Amino acid sequence: MVTRLGDGDHTTVTRGGYLLLLALAALLALVFYYPLALVLTGAFRSTSGWSLSALTSVISDPYYVHLIWFTIVQAVYSTLLSLGIGLVGAYILTRYDFPGKRTIRSLTVIPFVLPAIVVALGFILFFGNSGYLNRALISLFGLSRPPLHILYSLTGIVLAHAFYNAPIVMRVVSASWEGFDPSIDEAAVSLGAGRMRRFIGITLPRLMPAILSSSALVFVFTFLSFPIVLTLGGARYATIEVGIYTLVRTLLDYNHGAALILVEMTISLFFTYLYLRAEGHLAIPTQGSRRLSPRRFLAPPVSVGKVLIALYVLLVGIFFLGPIVSIVIDSLRSAQSWSIANYAQLLSQRYSPFLGTSPLATVRTSLIIGSLATMASLLVGTMIAFFVVRGRIVGRWIIEAALMAPLAVSSVAIGFALLRGLSAPPLRLGGTLTAVVIAHAVLTYPFVVRVLRPILEGLDPQLVEAARSLGSSRLRAFLDVELPLLRRGLLVAAVFAFALSMGEMSATIILMRPGLSTIPIAVYGLLSARQFGAASAMAVVLIAVTAASFIVIDRLGGEKINA
């Protein structure tokens, strides 16, 4: 399609557009801004009234200062390790062709949908002192004691974060790298630049936006990471998120919790801003220009580089597959032998003290929340995507940022905000399933927007005008033209939202009242009680949801999905 030039390229906002925006604003104010504001005012209060004591103690008390410092340090290490693993992966993906390359590239979407609690469980089972890796090393080398002590340390947290985030680096950087026009590199060769000089002088500067944007993204993710630190940090290591959780849920100290959220938001918003700026500089590959042609990895000759690459693939393969395979094996073991007893337990209606309810009720609750949250998220996300793409309005940039703000607020903070906001008038929904559904919808709709937005941007607004000049109302045109063309995107978005909701633990654990449980919370409860077989069976349900959603996303062109 030819890009339209000249004087036709204007869209004016209609009355319907303003009404839509107003409805969205009211909805978000009710379920996001009002609760968040309510919570944040707590940072400026003490039991006796208005006061800055909570805020000053959070930035001067050695306990809190250490908490904040450790959060930053672990995020920096996690980002560096993710970069190290991810950049090598991006290099291999870009430069070589090998069997299964497409699958591996598609698999990099998994961190967006694999619940963190599953990763935590996998790490305990695989890297734990009596985990599969240590047991394998003991029997392999005839050792008397486990050689690796990884868990409940900074190393464990950083490794788990790298598991999660290296694929993101790989995805973003290789997507940018593959778009490079090789002519530029060839021009440098013709000017006599050697390999190293070309890499440092030509390739690296062009990769920089991708590296910076993925680093900022990984930093924010690991800075706000909750389930992994909660389970793998043990008693000694805690981050701001865990600190907020403890303050709110155990100590019921809302004022210090609010002060911590304020500090956390300040830092994460800054890095989110950096991420968005770097993302804006990402080179968009021009269609029709030449692409790098990758070399066949398995074709001769064998070189030192290729041996190193094979070694990397082996280690990274063990690193990524080990924890997941451990969960599956563990779920099939009961009383030292193979059995499906753990799965049979899933369908039990008997009360379990670790869950506070029955396993079957837990699964059912998760499915109900997931379905309702997906519907709500799709509805709100679609409306916002339409507004962001089609609305032409003064200050659109600010409105867009305001609509996408939940992306930059931590899940624990959103959970806490809704705990307060939804219990207060006018909603009075505290402790209900509805509260959890609202929290999940708030947490997932930004992803729906991010999936739909590029598709909607590629959809010619003249199609709607054509339909209208042929006698269709605006609504009819939406149903006849936009909806069918968005169907695949909507399906991908729905799958994304459902998978995210099924795996959500951070906000849920804060909002959930006793007697209600979801699968991730059940995994956490069982894992804390060392009921690994039962925890693994629950986790396998989440892995299955992840795998199913991965297949749907991949089938529908997930490579283009911008999560």
Place this chain on the structure above:
Amino acid sequence: MPELEVRNLHKSFGGVRAVDGINLTIERGELLALLGPSGCGKTTTLRLIAGFDRPDKGTIMLQGQDLLSMPPEKRKIGFVFQDYALFPHMTVAQNIAYGIRFTASHRELVREMIGLVDLLGLERRYPRQLSSGQCQRVAVARALAPRPSLLLLDEPLSALDAKLRESLRQEIRRIQQEVKLATIHVTHDQDEAMAISDRMAVMQTGRIEQIGTPPEIYSHPKSAFVASFIGCANMIAGTVISVSEGLLEMNASGVRLCAATSDRDFYPGDDVLLFCKEEDLRLGGQDATCVVAAKVILTEYHGETIIVHLEGQIGPLRVRLPAIMASNVPVGMQVSVFFPPQACLVFPQKRNN
């Protein structure tokens, strides 16, 4: 009563006046070409009539009905977009049927339309399986199917290559006359406008500079802008020396040129622009006035004719000659170029231009 009547139409986008007081009438069965450079407001005018944008001021009446109170879907206006805007998820037949799918006889009508635009056998294809020329025909058929009262064509040929453009513009004209439909055809190509329109309107910066039949506009452009836009290739700036008995004499860098003019608003000392079409200039001539010395730079072959590019003492010139003359004007030759006063047009030179 005219089929369409547009009065005093205004539209600004963020302070830029895209359409600045347009008046138009179109009779039933008439094709009006809206001609102008890109950004002159012609597409905006079309979108205001179709109802995709709302005018700031003005009235639009179609068959005596006020259109402004109606949403686009009620206006009974067929619109053909520059890049067709075919529904990608519908076949050719479904695209054409879209506007009439709730009428009882839509099957027959679609078949009739497919015959009209000559797309037989392609009914089940999707737009991505069609050539751009075929897409264009589908777009026209789709717009015509609901039997609109007015057809708006927004540069429908600009995405096509030159040859296809020519054959399709004849086809658009044929179909338009067959269904006797009032039509506005927006284009920036003056050949296209002249070839198919009953009347043409030349637009600049949101206003209509001149409106008339193609011969009227070609032989009597009313302004320097219209003259240059419809292809007066030779433009010479100069100062008026004298005006008498319908003949204006001017000085252009020391050369005296004459133009026949009935306009009495020129006075000695005025800065003016003189235009002469490339087919009106003559080579040779010994008179002291109306002759410019020039050197042949290049000759371009155009079948029956050639265009000779010259570097004259007053700037570059273009002369169209019969092709058999080619050997008479070798590159580098010194020639004298005669400006026939009856073929020359003068316009005041606006200082702010």
